[in-house]
Amino acid sequence: MTAPVAVVTGAGRRLGFCTCQALLDRGYRVFALYRTSTDEIGQLVERGAIALAMDLSDPASIEQGLAHIRSQTSTVQLLVNNASEFTADEPEHGALARQAARLFQINSTAPMMLMAGLSDCLRAGCSSLTEPTLVVNITDIFVEKPNPKFAAYCASKAALSNLTLSYARLLAPEVRVNAIMPGPIRFLPDHTEQDKASVLAETLLAREGGFDSVVQQIIALLDNQFMTGALIPVDGGRRLA
Numbered sequence: 363m364t365a366p367v368a369v370v371t372g373a374g375r376r377l378g379f380c381t382c383q384a385l386l387d388r389g390y391r392v393f394a395l396y397r398t399s400t401d402e403i404g405q406l407v408e409r410g411a412i413a414l415a416m417d418l419s420d421p422a423s424i425e426q427g428l429a430h431i432r433s434q435t436s437t438v439q440l441l442v443n444n445a446s447e448f449t450a451d452e453p454e455h456g457a458l459a460r461q462a463a464r465l466f467q468i469n470s471t472a473p474m475m476l477m478a479g480l481s482d483c484l485r486a487g488c489s490s491l492t493e494p495t496l497v498v499n500i501t502d503i504f505v506e507k508p509n510p511k512f513a514a515y516c517a518s519k520a521a522l523s524n525l526t527l528s529y530a531r532l533l534a535p536e537v538r539v540n541a542i543m544p545g546p547i548r549f550l551p552d553h554t555e556q557d558k559a560s561v562l563a564e565t566l567l568a569r570e571g572g573f574d575s576v577v578q579q580i581i582a583l584l585d586n587q588f589m590t591g592a593l594i595p596v597d598g599g600r601r602l603a
């Protein structure tokens with residue numbers, strides 16, 4: 363039997379890397395899409411992943427990458443749109459407009475290009491309507507509870523959330539499309555102790571979830587074949603606090 367194919371963006375570190383590891387454990391043939399070449403990309407290649415450089419801020423780079431994937435496989439069983447840029451709003455309105463265009467390109471247009479560009483491969487990967495293929499878009503709990511200091515980022519993730527609903531309708535019944543909305547999964551290196559304390563103070567479960575909490579939800583979506591168009595919080599209850 364041929365291995366199922368997965369395409370994962372942002373594979374070079376953190377959640378994207380952990381997702382690729384879990385999919386390799388499950389026997390997937392993984393296309394690990396990255397911007398910066400890292401030791402983690404080397405580890406994935408050693409395990410058999412196909413590393414593919416793609417800059418999601420550049421539509422031409424996405425087109426090239428799509429052509430490469432399509433030359434290597436006619437079927438895709440799983441697409442995980444994980445890569446994202448996260449920056450606080452620029453104070454000056456001209457700079458803010460340029461920043462917003464970039465965030466929308468990386469966080470919503472690029473995932474849409476991948477869903478559209480791989481739609482025939484995703485459809486062809488469905489061998490039976492009881493086993494549709496899957497797209498998982500990683501958004502953010504800020505879709506429901508935006509942080510005004512990051513308004514452009516939040517709006518770009520809200521656009522991806524809405525695209526999840528459109529593509530769930532467009533690609534059914536052969537392909538399922540769902541979103542996971544992480545809360546505090548793993549702080550970034552530039553978060554201060556004060557930042558961490560204030561986020562955890564408004565998280566019901568009072569701790570970081572760790573990358574596994576999202577990876578487990580991706581695996582749950584793979585296993586539950588009756589879910590599509592779902593926007594699933596994995597946030598330790600932060601949206602309620």
Ligand SMILES: NC(=O)c1ccc[n+]([C@@H]2O[C@H](COP(=O)([O-])OP(=O)(O)OC[C@H]3O[C@@H](n4cnc5c(N)ncnc54)[C@H](OP(=O)(O)O)[C@@H]3O)[C@@H](O)[C@H]2O)c1
Nearest residue numbers: 372376377397398417418419444445446502544546547548
């Ligand atoms: N960590 C959390 O607690 C948390 C909370 C809410 C939502 N999320 C969401 O969960 C996902 C993963 O989180 P994370 O913490 O692992 O993110 P992260 O550490 O910020 O990593 C982002 C990934 O996206 C890639 N990327 C950024 N811009 C790119 C571009 N122009 N082209 C190609 N790749 C690009 C980065 O590649 P480089 O290595 O080249 O920079 C990196 O691999 C993201 O969608 C994030 O918004 C995370």
